[in-house]
Amino acid sequence: MPQLTDLRIHPVKSFAAVPVEQAEVEPWGLAGDRRWMLVDGAGTMVSQREDPRLARLAATLADPDTLVVSSGDDTLKVGTPDGPLLRVKLFDQAFEAVDAGDEAARWFSELLGGTLRLVYLDEAARRPTETPTSLADAYPLLLTTPASLAALNELIAADHPDDPVKGAAVPMNRFRPNVVVDGADAWAETGWRRVRIGEVEFRVVQQCGRCVMTTLDQETGARRGPEPLRALGRHRKFAKTLAFGMHLAPAGRLGTLRLGDRVTVLEEGPLPTPE
Known part of the structure; x- marks a missing residue:
């Protein structure tokens, strides 16, 4: 059987996978799965396709409202943001996601180079997909x-x-x-x-x-x-x-x-x- x-x-989309023993199923996927994403200065998704170094970044959820990202000895903690919406693009889909703030943007930009921002999808309805889907x-x-x-x-x-x-x-x-x-x-x-x-x-x-x-x-x-x-x-x-x-x-x-x-x-x- x-x-x-x-x-x-x-x-975080395209970061290292996190094995879990159980997970709640939400209409748009597993709880905690791919709700966060890095984007460049134009708001376009950044994935391992563009930067394979993302595979080495470990992102975990300390609790449902706190994201922890580690790179070597450096750690970033980000609470679920309630800031302004940012226009982003995932492949050919444009929609709005919540900007995670300047501290996270500086941390990732200094770590990986370039201009990067971290965004959070708070509602699946923001993304125009026939089947509700996170990121x-x-x-x-x-x-x-x-x-x-x-x-x-x-x-x-x-x-x-x-x-x-x-x-x-x-x-x-x-x-x-x-x-x-x-x-x-x-x-x-x-x-x-x-x-x-x-x-x-x-x-x-x-x-x-x-x-x-x-x-x-x-x-x-x-x-x-x-x-x-x-x-x-x-x-x-x-x-x-x-x-x-x-x-x-x-x-x-x-x-x-x-x-x-x-x-x-x-x-x-x-x-x-x-x-």
Whole structure:
């Protein structure tokens, strides 16, 4: 029987993942997941795509209203802001988020260089998405499975039979999932349309299109070559999407996810066409 074996939140978009034993499910994702984001001087999102060093920044929630960010011996504490709204842009979406203030802006600008500001999404309705979503790229949650990762790593190894470095296995953290479900067959999740994890039901929206962030070492921020994108392009390409993992959205009653929760497939069907 499939079960939830890993649960992760990312308090600041594109910063290091935080493993948790349980998490409340809100209509727009897991509580504490991707409610904060760095933007540049033009208000445009800054992610690991632009600055791989973000992978090394640890952000945690000391309590629901206090964000703590650490870099080496330097620490920043920021309370949930109630300041002015700032016009920001996440990919092609423009909306307003709450500015976290000048102290946070100075801290990040001095640490990383350039002009940076930290913003907070206080209401999902501020972001114009069909499915309520925090500051995640597309949908509230991302689900992956170890069986599919093992199958992908077999494909990577087979594509590089004479080069153990290029054919090295890719760890799960490259894909930055929220929920990891063990006990399912490889790629089974691509046929799931509706699932229950513990007490919470989700609709499975679509496959997740992968980008250059999957080539970054999440411990160091270093680029590690073309994998897994090369293998996904060769073996798991759907339309223009290099797919790994499934986007989820809460469906119906909310609740709490806990490690060890049973995962029940409620509905299966044809694979949605990636956007």
